[in-house]
Amino acid sequence: MPDTAQANVPFAIATYDPDRLRAALRKMYLIRKFEEGAEDSYTRGLIHGTMHLSIGQEASAVASCMALTDDDKITSTHRGHGHCVAKGADVARMFAEFFGKEEGYCRGRGGSMHIADVEKGNLGANGIVGGGLPIAVGAALSAKRLGTGAVTVCFFGDGANNEGAFHEALNMAAIWKLPVVFVCENNKYGMSTSTERSTAVANIADRAAAYAMPGVTVDGNDFSEVAEAVETAVARARRGEGPSLIENVTYRWRGHSKSDRNRYRTKDEIAGWVKKDPIARMGAMLVTHGIMAEEDIAAMETDVDDEIAEAIEFARSGTDPDPAEVTRDVHTDRAA
Amino acid sequence: MNAAAGVRTREMSYAEAIRDAMDIALTEDERVVLMGEDIGVYGGAFQVTGDLVERHGPDRVIDTPISELGGAGVAVGAAMTGLRPILEFQFSDFATLAMEQIVNQAAKVRYMLGGAVSVPVVMRFPAGSGTGAAAQHSQSLEAWLGHVPGLKVVQPTTPEDAKGMLLAALDDPDPVMIFEHKLLYKLKGQVPEGRYTTPLDKAVVRRAGDAVTVVASGIMVHKALEAAGQLAEDGIEAEVIDLRSVRPIDRETILESVRKTGRLLCVYEAVKTLGIGAEISAMVAESDAFDFLDAPIVRLGGAECPIPYNPDLEKAAVPQIADILDAARALATGRR
Ligand SMILES: Cc1ncc(C[n+]2csc(CCOP(=O)(O)OP(=O)(O)O)c2C)c(N)n1
Ligand SMILES: [Mg+2]
Numbered sequence: 001m002p003d004t005a006q007a008n009v010p011f012a013i014a015t016y017d018p019d020r021l022r023a024a025l026r027k028m029y030l031i032r033k034f035e036e037g038a039e040d041s042y043t044r045g046l047i048h049g050t051m052h053l054s055i056g057q058e059a060s061a062v063a064s065c066m067a068l069t070d071d072d073k074i075t076s077t078h079r080g081h082g083h084c085v086a087k088g089a090d091v092a093r094m095f096a097e098f099f100g101k102e103e104g105y106c107r108g109r110g111g112s113m114h115i116a117d118v119e120k121g122n123l124g125a126n127g128i129v130g131g132g133l134p135i136a137v138g139a140a141l142s143a144k145r146l147g148t149g150a151v152t153v154c155f156f157g158d159g160a161n162n163e164g165a166f167h168e169a170l171n172m173a174a175i176w177k178l179p180v181v182f183v184c185e186n187n188k189y190g191m192s193t194s195t196e197r198s199t200a201v202a203n204i205a206d207r208a209a210a211y212a213m214p215g216v217t218v219d220g221n222d223f224s225e226v227a228e229a230v231e232t233a234v235a236r237a238r239r240g241e242g243p244s245l246i247e248n249v250t251y252r253w254r255g256h257s258k259s260d261r262n263r264y265r266t267k268d269e270i271a272g273w274v275k276k277d278p279i280a281r282m283g284a285m286l287v288t289h290g291i292m293a294e295e296d297i298a299a300m301e302t303d304v305d306d307e308i309a310e311a312i313e314f315a316r317s318g319t320d321p322d323p324a325e326v327t328r329d330v331h332t333d334r335a336a
Numbered sequence: 337m338n339a340a341a342g343v344r345t346r347e348m349s350y351a352e353a354i355r356d357a358m359d360i361a362l363t364e365d366e367r368v369v370l371m372g373e374d375i376g377v378y379g380g381a382f383q384v385t386g387d388l389v390e391r392h393g394p395d396r397v398i399d400t401p402i403s404e405l406g407g408a409g410v411a412v413g414a415a416m417t418g419l420r421p422i423l424e425f426q427f428s429d430f431a432t433l434a435m436e437q438i439v440n441q442a443a444k445v446r447y448m449l450g451g452a453v454s455v456p457v458v459m460r461f462p463a464g465s466g467t468g469a470a471a472q473h474s475q476s477l478e479a480w481l482g483h484v485p486g487l488k489v490v491q492p493t494t495p496e497d498a499k500g501m502l503l504a505a506l507d508d509p510d511p512v513m514i515f516e517h518k519l520l521y522k523l524k525g526q527v528p529e530g531r532y533t534t535p536l537d538k539a540v541v542r543r544a545g546d547a548v549t550v551v552a553s554g555i556m557v558h559k560a561l562e563a564a565g566q567l568a569e570d571g572i573e574a575e576v577i578d579l580r581s582v583r584p585i586d587r588e589t590i591l592e593s594v595r596k597t598g599r600l601l602c603v604y605e606a607v608k609t610l611g612i613g614a615e616i617s618a619m620v621a622e623s624d625a626f627d628f629l630d631a632p633i634v635r636l637g638g639a640e641c642p643i644p645y646n647p648d649l650e651k652a653a654v655p656q657i658a659d660i661l662d663a664a665r666a667l668a669t670g671r672r
Contacts, residue, residue: 109646111645191374272543
């Protein structure tokens with residue numbers, strides 16, 4: 001990889017060609033506008049259930065997938081729309097899932113908290129905090145045994161690092177030197193509980209030491225910093241040297257879920273983080289380095305708006321599942 | 337003591353009644369502590385603990401990290417050594433992460449130690465479907481825990497019972513598991529003021545009748561009462577029994593009713609097979625009440641599948657009023 005420090009050029013600019021950088025920015029917009037569309041549909045009573053929005057965390061999702069191909073896997077979380085889009089999902093089918101339609105990624109059975117896109121290597125969001133961590137290790141075990149060369153990126157939140165599953169998963173990944181990269185999206189809170197109140201170490205990356213793997217903490221709202229850390233860890237995993245732990249420090253702008261009154265944090269704190277908008281920072285970086293002009297970005301936004309509007313239309317006019325099929329897919333149909 | 341005995345009552349929601357019970361316990365008994373995820377300033381995921389942290393302080397209303405297994409174990413250890421913990425699970429589904437401490441420790445310690453200790457712990461589980469939260473946030477697992485000797489398992493269905501059974505659970509020297517259906521939290525009812533207890537081992541006849549016995553548990557009690565009201569318009573008087581306790585099951589109240597009606601319908605939200613209905617049916621079949629049966633016993637339970645996200649599928653997965661109505665009418669009129 002190029003030596004970026006000397007040239008004073010961000011890693012991402014030095015590493016990725018302009019098309020990929022533009023595509024990355026577009027994905028970040030797609031995530032944000034997907035979630036704004038979902039929020040709006042929910043507020044208007046078009047969809048039910050609950051949802052966890054990742055607005056403000058888009059750099060972490062997209063940059064963490066830059067090193068991956070469709071053959072590589074991810075495991076995601078309850079706050080997983082961003083990961084899903086970053087790994088290449090179609091927002092129309094994501095909306096269809098929200099609307100509970102057969103065209104949705106889970107045929108309307110899973111909803112927001114369970115969206116998966118297995119073809120693109122997304123093994124799924126998860127309703128259980130920490131649920132994806134050992135599963136990621138299992139995917140990495142498969143890759144190693146089957147010799148596929150695939151790497152698994154395991155997304156999880158700061159809150160998940162206090163589940164036993166986190167500790168058990170990291171240990172197994174380390175003793176078996178498995179190709180997995182643990183990406184902690186530290187947005188400062190697990191629901192209302194700050195990391196200061198929930199976690200004994202100052203940085204979640206400090207926990208890597210207990211499992212003899214590299215651990216780094218990066219600015220999770222800086223696309224380039226995240227991409228560099230994950231590229232390094234993925235390269236290490238592909239060389240067969242085992243797992244790494246990366247902590248992307250970021251922030252969710254919205255409440256934990258639809259029912260959050262934000263009593264555990266201040267308006268000032270939220271406003272401070274809104275100023276560190278990862279999408280604005282990515283756009284500014286691309287403009288500074290002559291990859292896009294402001295007008296290009298404005299046009300991109302309009303284009304994404306159109307895609308979202310079409311996706312919502314597609315979802316609304318989708319097919320309702322037949323209640324007679326409620327027990328379908330509990331088991332594999334072996335006759336088929 | 338109850339509302340009928342001339343005690344002062346106040347209208348409260350089910351959630352407020354639970355909070356009232358915890359407030360009384362925290363005020364009267366220094367040994368009582370509340371533990372759980374986001375039960376402090378957030379007020380609990382369903383706003384059950386509400387403002388208790390402001391009144392009793394964070395040393396007694398303790399936010400735990402997201403560590404269900406550890407949290408349950410800490411509650412068990414504290415209960416063995418002088419505290420009276422009330423542990424709130426954010427959703428009953430997460431009992432699955434804590435099964436080790438609930439099943440292997442809490443339930444068995446007293447027995448294994450030849451009676452040398454007691455484990456006076458209370459655990460509260462928001463349960464059930466109907467919120468669009470899908471497969472990992474909608475389960476009804478009361479029969480799982482009801483299978484374990486050493487535990488007491490209850491499902492209060494009214495605000496009055498929710499308060500009285502929680503206070504009874506705190507008085508009980510052994511572990512008590514309380515399943516609270518999420519859709520009941522906003523249900524209003526008259527609740528006696530001050531301290532009173534409601535037995536943990538008694539079912540109650542909520543509506544008397546002679547045509548058919550409907551034994552319902554949890555939220556199904558309310559659906560069964562609706563159905564019974566509609567049946568009465570056709571001159572069919574159903575007797576509706578609120579099971580209240582899953583372990584132990586109040587055998588006598590059920591048998592007495594069946595001897596009178598000669599017809600039995602069991603209704604519960606949990607998956608139908610290997611559940612509460614099987615147990616109640618067997619109790620009747622093994623007793624003299626069997627001779628009074630004029631028709632085969634009927635069970636209505638959840639479909640053989642996880643709870644789906646799509647609202648129509650979700651309804652199809654659990655018994656609805658119309659299902660109860662049809663089944664009870666068919667039983668009572670002998671048309672099957
Ligand atoms: C095992 C389990 N415990 C609790 C919950 C409820 N819950 C859902 S998300 C969440 C907070 C998770 O925090 P974190 O891991 O930091 O992710 P974030 O929500 O901040 O993205 C909690 C407590 C759950 N879904 N699963
Ligand atoms: Mg978090």
